[in-house]
Amino acid sequence: MYRYDDRDRAIINDRVVQFRGQTERYLAGELSEEQFLPLRLQNGLYIQRLAPMLRIAVPYGLLNSSQLRRLARVSRDYDKGYAHFTTRQNLQYNWPQLEDVPAILAELAEVEMHAVQTSGNCIRNTTSDPYAGIALDEIADPRPYCELIRQWSTFHPEFAFLPRKFKIAVSGSEQDRAAIRVHDIGVQIVKHGEEIGFQVLVGGGQGRTPVIAETIRDFLPEEDLLSYLEAIVRVYNQLGRRDNKYKARIKILVKALGPEEFGRRVEEEWQHIKDGVEKLTPEALQWAKSFFTAPDYKTFDGAASEAALQQQADSDKAFARWLDRNTYPHRVPGYRAIKLSTKPTGVPPGDVTDRQLEAIADLADAFSFGEARATHDQNVVLADVEQGQLYELWQQARKHGFATPNIGTLTDMICCPGGDYCSLANAKSIPVAEAIQRRFDDMDYLYDLGDLNLNISGCMNACGHHHVGHIGILGVDKKGEEFYQIQLGGSASNEASLAKVLGPSFSRAEVPEVIGKILDLYVEQRQAEEPFIDTYNRIGLQPFKERVYAKAN
Numbered sequence: 001m002y003r004y005d006d007r008d009r010a011i012i013n014d015r016v017v018q019f020r021g022q023t024e025r026y027l028a029g030e031l032s033e034e035q036f037l038p039l040r041l042q043n044g045l046y047i048q049r050l051a052p053m054l055r056i057a058v059p060y061g062l063l064n065s066s067q068l069r070r071l072a073r074v075s076r077d078y079d080k081g082y083a084h085f086t087t088r089q090n091l092q093y094n095w096p097q098l099e100d101v102p103a104i105l106a107e108l109a110e111v112e113m114h115a116v117q118t119s120g121n122c123i124r125n126t127t128s129d130p131y132a133g134i135a136l137d138e139i140a141d142p143r144p145y146c147e148l149i150r151q152w153s154t155f156h157p158e159f160a161f162l163p164r165k166f167k168i169a170v171s172g173s174e175q176d177r178a179a180i181r182v183h184d185i186g187v188q189i190v191k192h193g194e195e196i197g198f199q200v201l202v203g204g205g206q207g208r209t210p211v212i213a214e215t216i217r218d219f220l221p222e223e224d225l226l227s228y229l230e231a232i233v234r235v236y237n238q239l240g241r242r243d244n245k246y247k248a249r250i251k252i253l254v255k256a257l258g259p260e261e262f263g264r265r266v267e268e269e270w271q272h273i274k275d276g277v278e279k280l281t282p283e284a285l286q287w288a289k290s291f292f293t294a295p296d297y298k299t300f301d302g303a304a305s306e307a308a309l310q311q312q313a314d315s316d317k318a319f320a321r322w323l324d325r326n327t328y329p330h331r332v333p334g335y336r337a338i339k340l341s342t343k344p345t346g347v348p349p350g351d352v353t354d355r356q357l358e359a360i361a362d363l364a365d366a367f368s369f370g371e372a373r374a375t376h377d378q379n380v381v382l383a384d385v386e387q388g389q390l391y392e393l394w395q396q397a398r399k400h401g402f403a404t405p406n407i408g409t410l411t412d413m414i415c416c417p418g419g420d421y422c423s424l425a426n427a428k429s430i431p432v433a434e435a436i437q438r439r440f441d442d443m444d445y446l447y448d449l450g451d452l453n454l455n456i457s458g459c460m461n462a463c464g465h466h467h468v469g470h471i472g473i474l475g476v477d478k479k480g481e482e483f484y485q486i487q488l489g490g491s492a493s494n495e496a497s498l499a500k501v502l503g504p505s506f507s508r509a510e511v512p513e514v515i516g517k518i519l520d521l522y523v524e525q526r527q528a529e530e531p532f533i534d535t536y537n538r539i540g541l542q543p544f545k546e547r548v549y550a551k552a553n
Contacts, residue, residue: 001062001371002147002291004112011155012109015116019043020102027099042122042160044115045101049423054093054101055118056108060128060146060170061089061374061381065361068372070111072357078104083357085342085350087414087465088167089127089374090118094421116154121162123153123233127169129177130375131337133292134330134383140189140196142172144288145225148280152226159233163240164248166233167205179376181213181496182206182468184250185232187225196222202232202262203254206462210498211251216263222285224270227278231270235262295369295384300334305387312391321405321443322394334387340380340402341412345437347401348430349415350378359400367393377414379407409446410454410519411437414465418458418475419482425458427475427482432456432511439512440519449519452532455490468492470533471518472499473511484511488518488544489536500541503549514548521547 004012019039026036040046044055056071063071071091075083078100084092096104108114117124126149133141149168153159159166169183180186186201198220204213220228236250239257254262313320328337340360343349352360360380364372367389368382375381380402385393397403406412413436416422418429433456440446455469466472472487483505490499506514521544526535536544 001064002059008112009109012112012114012116015043015114016102016105016109019105023098023102038120041120042116043101043105044118045098046119047423048094048421049419049425050421051095052098052101053421054096054104054115055086056091056093056113056115057118057125058090058113058374059150060126060132060143061130061376062143063364063372063374065364065370065372067111067113068357068361068364070107070113072354072361074104074107075357076354082351082353084348084417085352085374085378085380087376087378087416087463088118088125089130089376090125091374092417094417119165121164121166123156123159123162123166123168126150126153127167127178127183127376129171129173130339130373130381131177131328131383132172133294134332134335134337135173135177136329136331137174138172138331139174139191140172141289141292142170142178142187142189143292144285145172145187145189145198146170147291148226148284148288149229152229152278159237162233162237163242164245164250166236166250168229176492176494176496177376179465179468179492179496180204182210182465182492183213184236185229186213190219192219198222198225200228200232202266203251203259204496205249205251206465206467207249208246208460209249209251210462210467211255212496212498213251214254214259216259216266223280223282224274226280227274227276228266228270230273230278231266234269235265239265294332297332297335297384298386300387302333305334309387309390316391318405319391319394321447322403323390325405325407325409325447326403327390328381330384332384336385336387336390337381337383338385338390338393338397339375339407340382340397341404341407342379342402343406343412343437344401344404345411345441346434348417349413349433352380356400356402359396359402363393363396363400363402366396377412379412405443406446408451408453410440410449410452410471410515411446413437414453414455414469416457416464418456418464422458422463424461425475426460426477427458427484428508429456429458429464429473429475432473432475432484432508435508435512436515439516449522450529450531453491454515465492466490467498468496469499470536471515476505478505482508484508486511486514486518486548488541489533491533502541503545517548518544 188199200217201213373381419425457464457466458475468490487499
């Protein structure tokens with residue numbers, strides 16, 4: 001895990017002092033709302049429906065136990081005792097007082113955290129695979145490259161005021177678990193023989209105009225990563241629209257020029273800078289990789305460890321369910337990764353209390369070398385757990401509300417804060433999530449359905465990633481009333497696809513029943529153990545539409 005050096009600390013501490021002065025001037029009436037707006041956005045501060053919201057950067061999702069405990073303390077001392085994990089692997093506070101924000105940032109700086117570039121028209125937090133470094137299908141660990149991108153993009157003077165916000169994701173495995181195809185830039189690690197390089201995708205995104213990214217380079221040498229990214233962002237910064245914020249994202253530019261022409265312009269720009277200061281030397285690459293060495297793993301007999309674990313599972317059905325759904329294979333024999341679910345029924349997906357944050361820190365210290373990882377799906381991963389300790393960890397996780405065995409099922413849904421908090425939302429998301437959780441509370445039924453992604457957004461900005469849910473729900477406004485549009489067939493995996501609208505929208509009360517009809521048809525139509533997305537791709541949208549909108553006799 002990357003650690004700050006003296007220069008890092010000086011930069012962040014200077015930013016804290018700077019923003020404290022800006023906030024004091026604003027509160028004293030010396031800065032107008034218009035003048036303060038870009039200053040607060042540069043420090044992750046939004047004004048939401050009912051209160052300010054502060055978004056904290058969690059680089060590629062990595063957190064140590066000291067940081068988790070500090071996040072808990074800030075939540076308790078300056079907020080309402082809870083926080084929210086986002087789909088960008090960040091963490092948000094929904095109720096800080098404006099005058100307290102500089103103090104919060106000063107507290108976070110002490111544990112090497114900040115809120116820089118978590119908002120505004122700049123390069124946002126780079127995201128990655130929560131199983132980086134331990135996945136069986138990993139080509140190379142993506143975290144060193146994420147760290148290099150973070151350092152390159154943070155405070156980059158040329159990219160402080162882009163046409164719109166800009167998001168980068170990096171995948172290091174054969175299976176994409178970072179949703180790189182729906183990002184402004186997606187970076188896929190590849191190998192040519194023994195040479196590490198990157199496939200580069202550009203122009204993906206969600207929101208009002210959802211687009212799947214296009215590949216503009218099949219193989220980029222490892223040392224050219226930053227210079228090539230710089231060329232991409234330069235072309236976007238020069239040519240991206242600034243007259244209409246709804247058409248300002250890079251996906252619009254790539255679509256307008258065409259991926260071939262956009263790629264040609266990037267290559268042309270790159271030729272001017274590829275051998276300059278952005279070129280990564282072997283020393284620089286080794287330096288970045290040195291922060292992500294393997295922890296001090298023990299040596300286990302893999303077969304014996306698996307046998308002992310199976311014996312525990314055979315004697316405890318509840319543990320067996322959790323083991324099947326909430327753990328993930330590890331490249332080191334005798335270890336597994338586990339996912340702490342933040343999705344028990346009645347809790348807004350992604351929300352954690354101050355005590356739960358402290359519990360995650362305790363679990364990380366006791367079972368996973370003091371580290372935890374925030375995930376794209378708003379859960380938390382402990383990546384390095386001995387299989388012999390899984391039963392004890394499960395018992396501890398149950399005490400703190402993290403052991404719901406629903407990972408990958410319908411109720412493990414992605415959900416934005418929606419109209420309960422966000423000033424941009426057209427409708428509430430959290431009550432819809434809870435209604436679905438309560439309607440489908442039979443775990444045996446959920447397991448029978450198999451892997452199924454349900455994503456909920458309160459508006460077209462798609463913070464809940466409804467476009468790439470197998471089932472997506474979008475809140476819409478109809479003459480001042482909240483309604484919900486259902487979409488089917490989305491995916492953020494290697495075979496990325498955008499969901500299609502089922503038809504006219506529904507009232508909030510109707511949504512669980514509509515989901516029920518969709519699932520009933522799936523169960524009727526699936527072949528053997530066919531997942532929902534495969535059944536949808538085989539039979540198409542029309543049968544679901546007919547079932548949902550059929551008039552009762």
